[in-house]
Amino acid sequence: MSGEGRPDLESLRRQMWARQNQARAAVRAYNRASWIRFALVFIPVPLIVVTFRLYLEAWHYYILGGAFIFFAGLLYVLDDRATDRREAALKAARIARATYQEARSAARG
Numbered sequence: 001m002s003g004e005g006r007p008d009l010e011s012l013r014r015q016m017w018a019r020q021n022q023a024r025a026a027v028r029a030y031n032r033a034s035w036i037r038f039a040l041v042f043i044p045v046p047l048i049v050v051t052f053r054l055y056l057e058a059w060h061y062y063i064l065g066g067a068f069i070f071f072a073g074l075l076y077v078l079d080d081r082a083t084d085r086r087e088a089a090l091k092a093a094r095i096a097r098a099t100y101q102e103a104r105s106a107a108r109g
Contacts, residue, residue, distance in 0.1 A: 009107055012100040019089075019096040026089035030082050037075045045071065 001049040049056070056064075 009100070009103055012096075012103050016096040016100040019093040023089040023093035026086045030040075030086040033082060035078065037079050041068075041072050041075050 032076070038065055045064050
């Protein structure tokens with residue numbers, strides 16, 4: 001029997017490892033950036049309020065509260081996009097692994 005029509009196991013294996021490396025890199029980048037986004041939500045505005053609380057007028061708190069809500073929403077949207085990129089990389093790695101395993105078991109069987 002000839003091997004025509006069968007996928008090349010070596011190229012599938014290389015593709016699987018490349019996708020897994022991309023997924024690991026995407027997860028590392030997401031984890032690294034999520035701490036930065038978390039800090040950008042919970043540090044700047046509360047730090048300003050605590051530092052300057054003796055000098056703030058009542059209307060300043062409304063402005064700072066609005067800024068806090070705006071930045072929290074903005075960073076939530078950015079985190080959602082980063083999560084989608086991470087999940088796409090993980091899904092591609094799972095598909096590549098499943099394709100390789102199916103081709104490998106078809107070649108053995």
